[in-house]
Amino acid sequence: MSLFSKYLKGWRFRSSEPTFEPGDEISVFVAETNGTDGRAYVGDTRLTVEGAGPETVEKRVRVRVTEFDDSSATGRGELLEVVGESSYTG
Amino acid sequence: MSGGSDGPPDGDPTDTFVEGTGDEEPRITFYGGRGMSALPIGVFIVWAIVQTALWRISDTGGLIVGMLFGLVIGMFFVRGNWASYANTIFEGMTQPVAVTAIVAWIWAGIFAQLLQDGGFVGGLVWLADLAGVGAALFPAATFVLAALFTTGIGTGYGAAVAFVTLFFPTGLLLGASPVLTFAAILSGAIFGDNLAPVSDTTIVSAVTQDSDIGGVVASRFKYVIIAATLTFVGYVVAGQTMGGIETGAGAANLLAEASDPIGLVHLVSMGIVIGAAIAGRHIVEAISWGIVVAIAFNLVLGLAGIGEIVTFSAPADAPLAQPLADLPILQIVDDADAVGVSGSVMEGASGFFELSILVLLIIAAAQIMIRGGAFQAILDWSLENLATNVRNAELTMVASAALINAIITINTAAEVAIGPYISKIGERFNLNGYRRANILDGQTAALGYIFPWSGGVLAGYQAMEGLPGEYEWLDQGMLVTPIDVVPYVFQGWLLVAVFVVAAITGFGREYVTDRESEEVARV
Numbered sequence: 001m002s003l004f005s006k007y008l009k010g011w012r013f014r015s016s017e018p019t020f021e022p023g024d025e026i027s028v029f030v031a032e033t034n035g036t037d038g039r040a041y042v043g044d045t046r047l048t049v050e051g052a053g054p055e056t057v058e059k060r061v062r063v064r065v066t067e068f069d070d071s072s073a074t075g076r077g078e079l080l081e082v083v084g085e086s087s088y089t090g
Numbered sequence: 091m092s093g094g095s096d097g098p099p100d101g102d103p104t105d106t107f108v109e110g111t112g113d114e115e116p117r118i119t120f121y122g123g124r125g126m127s128a129l130p131i132g133v134f135i136v137w138a139i140v141q142t143a144l145w146r147i148s149d150t151g152g153l154i155v156g157m158l159f160g161l162v163i164g165m166f167f168v169r170g171n172w173a174s175y176a177n178t179i180f181e182g183m184t185q186p187v188a189v190t191a192i193v194a195w196i197w198a199g200i201f202a203q204l205l206q207d208g209g210f211v212g213g214l215v216w217l218a219d220l221a222g223v224g225a226a227l228f229p230a231a232t233f234v235l236a237a238l239f240t241t242g243i244g245t246g247y248g249a250a251v252a253f254v255t256l257f258f259p260t261g262l263l264l265g266a267s268p269v270l271t272f273a274a275i276l277s278g279a280i281f282g283d284n285l286a287p288v289s290d291t292t293i294v295s296a297v298t299q300d301s302d303i304g305g306v307v308a309s310r311f312k313y314v315i316i317a318a319t320l321t322f323v324g325y326v327v328a329g330q331t332m333g334g335i336e337t338g339a340g341a342a343n344l345l346a347e348a349s350d351p352i353g354l355v356h357l358v359s360m361g362i363v364i365g366a367a368i369a370g371r372h373i374v375e376a377i378s379w380g381i382v383v384a385i386a387f388n389l390v391l392g393l394a395g396i397g398e399i400v401t402f403s404a405p406a407d408a409p410l411a412q413p414l415a416d417l418p419i420l421q422i423v424d425d426a427d428a429v430g431v432s433g434s435v436m437e438g439a440s441g442f443f444e445l446s447i448l449v450l451l452i453i454a455a456a457q458i459m460i461r462g463g464a465f466q467a468i469l470d471w472s473l474e475n476l477a478t479n480v481r482n483a484e485l486t487m488v489a490s491a492a493l494i495n496a497i498i499t500i501n502t503a504a505e506v507a508i509g510p511y512i513s514k515i516g517e518r519f520n521l522n523g524y525r526r527a528n529i530l531d532g533q534t535a536a537l538g539y540i541f542p543w544s545g546g547v548l549a550g551y552q553a554m555e556g557l558p559g560e561y562e563w564l565d566q567g568m569l570v571t572p573i574d575v576v577p578y579v580f581q582g583w584l585l586v587a588v589f590v591v592a593a594i595t596g597f598g599r600e601y602v603t604d605r606e607s608e609e610v611a612r613v
Contacts, residue, residue, distance in 0.1 A: 006308035006368055010524075014599035016480045026603045029517045042520045042601050043480040058517070060602070087187070087300040087513040087523075 060084035127462020133160030182457025203438030213353030240282020277581035298509030301523030501538030523607030
């Protein structure tokens with residue numbers, strides 16, 4: 001990204017419910033888990049991350065989106081790998 | 091939105107999502123419950139409010155003692171072995187957040203001092219003199235120049251002092267409103283404190299939100315420039331209606347006396363640091379280039395001698411002192427108290443020594459709060475009651491950062507304390523590091539220069555109180571009382587307003603899925 005374009009990035013009104021397409025590979029922080037699957041919130045969009053257990057909570061994980069419903073802003077995806085930590089680990 | 095009342099799209103029966111990492115038990119337990127782990131930082135906040143807001147003592151050293159006091163008191167409430175508490179202090183202090191900020195501060199401090207000692211402000215005074223602005227436009231012009239100066243040197247407190255010393259008396263002589271002139275200086279300081287890559291608050295906002303400093307600066311430009319444009323218009327309009335006072339002095343030649351166009355070469359030094367940081371260079375590398383160029387300009391153009399950049403003051407009986415006494419960086423002193431190292435480089439670095447110790451202690455206290463469970467309790471309550479969706483989460487981030495900065499005078503300390511909270515709330519909604527850093531620093535910069543107890547206002551007012559002794563025509567009655575300036579610090583109020591609107595409308599919002607901030611590990 002050029003120096004100038006960095007200044008122009010983000011001059012827009014972003015939806016509180018971003019949408020995804022099946023097949024998208026995204027990186028998200030997992031907020032909570034039920035023991036076997038995790039839940040990530042991207043804004044007010046909810047994603048169920050299959051296979052994201054307690055060890056992934058508050059970690060940044062790579063997820064492949066498998067299904068997504070635009071009308072309810074919910075979707076599912078499969079866990080690919082853990083790629084990062086929270087800024088603060090407690 | 092916390093908890094698991096909302097099901098996934100296909101009606102997954104196992105819909106009982108809970109927070110936590112499986113390591114739910116706090117590692118330190120306190121008499122009185124997990125809330126007591128907030129005691130050290132609670133003591134510090136009370137101490138900071140009493141010292142800085144109620145007694146108006148803007149002294150970082152005093153805050154260090156307050157934080158130490160809090161950490162010691164907290165220890166007495168630990169159940170069982172106190173060693174775990176002590177170890178957590180060290181665990182907190184060794185977090186990358188603290189050391190990264192300290193390293194960047196020291197580099198930035200040296201760079202800022204080189205620009206100040208290299209006549210940068212004199213160059214800007216020359217610009218003001220050249221433009222020949224009258225009384226009505228003087229506050230608006232002062233705002234622009236103070237913003238430019240602070241963007242170069244990073245420290246809004248330093249800019250407030252330098253500009254009050256030079257531009258405030260000039261404004262009085264020109265017949266500009268003294269309240270507007272002081273407010274415009276503070277507004278300019280906010281602009282630079284918020285935007286400069288070498289600003290201490292910019293650095294803290296980036297490292298606490300795991301983002302690169304150059305990316306943070308570029309991404310926050312949109313908020314800053316919107317507020318600044320409105321601020322400029324505000325000072326132009328207010329300048330027409332708010333008049334000055336009769337000084338009884340002669341021609342306004344104060345600007346001409348202090349002006350020296352050669353200092354403007356430091357716009358190049360400043361441009362190199364900003365350009366390199368935004369181009370993605372390591373911040374230490376970017377500032378180092380700025381330091382090298384600033385030293386070269388100072389020496390080649392005669393803005394400062396080598397001895398002003400660094401001087402060793404050695405006692406006469408030192409083994410190699412006399413033989414090397416001709417070196418420009420060495421002077422022999424008779425007074426034992428005068429022995430030491432001085433100059434721009436030393437002053438710039440040492441200006442951040444106390445703040446460095448303070449940030450280590452605050453991070454340690456934050457770690458006690460995290461390990462003791464109080465942080466999670468506050469976070470759970472916030473997610474349950476305040477940050478119930480992404481819009482409310484951002485409004486909560488704006489309000490909490492604004493509140494703590496409004497009550498603690500030294501805004502960098504307040505920013506370090508609230509950093510983990512902003513991070514956790516934002517990460518939950520996958521707001522990317524740039525957005526989190528921008529929300530955090532917008533309030534930090536703005537609220538640090540508005541109220542009578544704010545550090546920036548105190549620094550500027552202290553400089554102003556020295557003016558009657560410097561100019562015969564300037565008496566105490568011409569000075570501005572800090573409370574009078576509050577409504578006119580337009581950049582501060584507008585910056586907060588821009589972020590409130592941005593949170594409500596989604597302007598500038600970026601998710602981790604839109605763009606990941608480049609790792610702070612590069613710092």
